[in-house]
Amino acid sequence: MSKQASTPKILISNLIRPTNLQTGQFTGELKNKLEEMFGNKVYLVNSGRSAIYLGLKVLGVGQGDEVLVQAYTCNSVPNPVLWTGANPVYVDIEESTLNMDLTDLERKITSRAKVIIVQHTFGNPAKIKEILKIADRHKLRVIEDCAHSLGAGVDGRILGTFGDLAILSFGREKVISGLTGGALLVNDSALESEIDKETHTLKPLRKRNILKELANYFSWRILLRRISSKDWGMNFIRLLYQYDLFNVVTSKKELDGLRPNWYPSQMANIFAQIVLNEFPKIDSYNNHRKEIAETYFREIKNKDIKLLPKHLGVYLRVVGLHPKAHILLQEAHKNKLNFGNWYNSVIYPESVHLARLGYKSGSCPMAEKVARETVNLPNFLGMVDSEVKRVINFVNDFS
Numbered sequence: 553m554s555k556q557a558s559t560p561k562i563l564i565s566n567l568i569r570p571t572n573l574q575t576g577q578f579t580g581e582l583k584n585k586l587e588e589m590f591g592n593k594v595y596l597v598n599s600g601r602s603a604i605y606l607g608l609k610v611l612g613v614g615q616g617d618e619v620l621v622q623a624y625t626c627n628s629v630p631n632p633v634l635w636t637g638a639n640p641v642y643v644d645i646e647e648s649t650l651n652m653d654l655t656d657l658e659r660k661i662t663s664r665a666k667v668i669i670v671q672h673t674f675g676n677p678a679k680i681k682e683i684l685k686i687a688d689r690h691k692l693r694v695i696e697d698c699a700h701s702l703g704a705g706v707d708g709r710i711l712g713t714f715g716d717l718a719i720l721s722f723g724r725e726k727v728i729s730g731l732t733g734g735a736l737l738v739n740d741s742a743l744e745s746e747i748d749k750e751t752h753t754l755k756p757l758r759k760r761n762i763l764k765e766l767a768n769y770f771s772w773r774i775l776l777r778r779i780s781s782k783d784w785g786m787n788f789i790r791l792l793y794q795y796d797l798f799n800v801v802t803s804k805k806e807l808d809g810l811r812p813n814w815y816p817s818q819m820a821n822i823f824a825q826i827v828l829n830e831f832p833k834i835d836s837y838n839n840h841r842k843e844i845a846e847t848y849f850r851e852i853k854n855k856d857i858k859l860l861p862k863h864l865g866v867y868l869r870v871v872g873l874h875p876k877a878h879i880l881l882q883e884a885h886k887n888k889l890n891f892g893n894w895y896n897s898v899i900y901p902e903s904v905h906l907a908r909l910g911y912k913s914g915s916c917p918m919a920e921k922v923a924r925e926t927v928n929l930p931n932f933l934g935m936v937d938s939e940v941k942r943v944i945n946f947v948n949d950f951s
């Protein structure tokens with residue numbers, strides 16, 4: 553498995569000669585590559601959440617409308633709904649797929665509903681064909697959220713080509729990452745002129761944001777990752793975060809459902825360059841993650857942890873459900889095992905203000921239960937067999 557060795561090199565060479573950080577040739581090249589991959593028109597933006605926001609706007613979503621989104625999601629899905637003035641309506645999930653429960657979806661559609669955002673959670677394809685039929689019956693538009701599922705398909709057709717629109721994310725820890733970035737894919741060509749209008753007025757991503765991303769990237773690689781397993785280290789990182797010095801993935805405003813003014817912006821050339829460099833590795837990354845998932849399926853024998861059933865998508869995350877998930881995660885970190893916590897809250901991260909994001913406690917009971925029990929088994933890029941073995945031994949011994 554090739555490591556992402558060239559991302560730091562690209563960043564450093566850009567810092568030495570910072571002439572094309574914001575705009576340049578790479579955004580055009582990436583757009584062409586994506587258009588070839590999906591067979592549809594593509595618009596690049598600075599993140600997946602910007603793509604959702606623009607998508608909702610061109611579909612005419614505004615004040616008082618309702619947009620159906622699943623619970624067990626990231627704040628960057630309901631937030632763009634709030635930014636348009638509309639209300640997110642949360643749909644419960646199936647425990648076996650972590651995707652929308654279609655019975656609950658039908659139950660929650662009202663006359664104010666305009667759009668369904670269909671999330672392929674952690675790369676597991678949602679029941680997109682059935683959802684399209686439901687949308688058709690209720691005259692709703694569909695945005696496919698492919699933030700986790702780049703490269704996955706259903707019946708030989710790539711995800712991202714089913715909905716009226718679809719979004720991609722190239723944020724950190726996605727299938728491929730450009731540190732940050734996103735795309736809006738257009739299947740309904742009648743929407744193109746409206747999107748042209750919306751995107752023509754977008755400003756370049758501010759240099760300040762670009763530099764903050766770079767500072768985060770290097771400080772994480774060089775220092776913070778090493779201290780994050782210690783309690784004092786986590787406290788230090790939290791302090792940096794509190795003062796907005798670290799981790800711009802979710803800014804403080806977004807925890808309250810508000811829109812920081814850099815969403816939406818154009819995709820920065822430097823981040824497009826990194827995504828382009830990662831592009832040929834999509835399949836090898838997805839295969840690597842899947843191989844690790846299959847090893848877990850074969851070798852984890854602890855009956856207290858429920859691994860989600862295998863599926864035909866991609867394995868951005870391998871999720872297990874454990875009644876003592878919280879303790880398991882703490883123990884794993886003490887053992888320097890890099891477990892993840894996506895999504896240990898119905899809306900991730902745990903620090904979001906659920907009510908301000910329109911979530912009513914108890915409205916999606918399965919999502920709430922699953923969130924309490926969620927752990928992500930490590931399957932990061934560059935992970936070697938001995939590390940996988942250590943995770944298996946840890947999980948099998950945990951009680």
Ligand SMILES: Cc1ncc(COP(=O)(O)O)c(C=O)c1O
Pocket residue numbers: 598599600601602625626628629671697699700720721722723733734
């Ligand atoms: C399901 C889902 N959709 C959309 C997004 C938005 O992506 P971005 O971080 O690029 O804004 C995320 C982000 O993590 C996500 O998890």
